[in-house]
Amino acid sequence: MNKKEEFDLENAKAQIRKGILEFPVLLIIAEGRSYASDIIKKLKKADLIIVEGTLYPLLSRLRHLGLVEYTWEESKSGPPRKYYTLTRKGREILKQLESVWKGLNNSINALIKNNEKNS
Amino acid sequence: MNKKEEFDLENAKAQIRKGILEFPVLLIIAEGRSYASDIIKKLKKADLIIVEGTLYPLLSRLRHLGLVEYTWEESKSGPPRKYYTLTRKGREILKQLESVWKGLNNSINALIKNNEKNS
DNA sequence: CATAGTACCTTGTAAAGCAAAGTACTATGT
């Protein structure tokens, strides 16, 4: 337990991840059809930690929005899996998110540079 | 009002901003002592929209955490202003946030590249 | 048939941005 009065870098990281999660999740599904545990593993490999309780509702949300769809598929080692793929709409939104990301990137990197100059 | 069933890019942007806001705010204060409206203007210039109701609580939070401090100063054109500066601790945290940011950047840009390759 | 492993789902909680409304100071025009 972290004292409430202390700045909590881990929490800050979590907050930063929080806002942007949809984007890397869509990116991963765009790479190739994946199911939940798959996605979590791939995100972890990219240093973006996420847990089940976050991902399942997020995938539902994306599906209700028509950005992804799934097909059930048997597995040799357990219950069937929901394999997700992007819809046409999902691909469009992904493109837009990419440009939002690039914009944010430019903005913040400009601020960082500005700050380095003045120090 | 946006229909709930539609993907709302503005909301997505807002969510992304949400997690990361502390960082650019600290960057701006690091650049030079600033007061609230100042900060909002500079953020807007960097394409990071933010409103009063967001910034004031955020600044209070940062102050309670000991990352920033302020001094009252008279203004020729209205009520006095709270000019914020970074504390020593604030500068340390800012460095850490910079490295968190770089990490996130690498992670996501790697995913983007991966995705471009496979398409 | 009990256990372990895998996969999907749900509930309750907390954090934090935002819209909107409020308080208060200064300057300007009548």
Next chain:
DNA sequence: ACATAGTACTTTGCTTTACAAGGTACTATG
């Protein structure tokens, strides 16, 4: 003197969403 406008700081209620924790259910193995 007083109304209006501009600036600045603050607060309240709402909404969204990640997470912790717990639950259901299917398959394989001993």
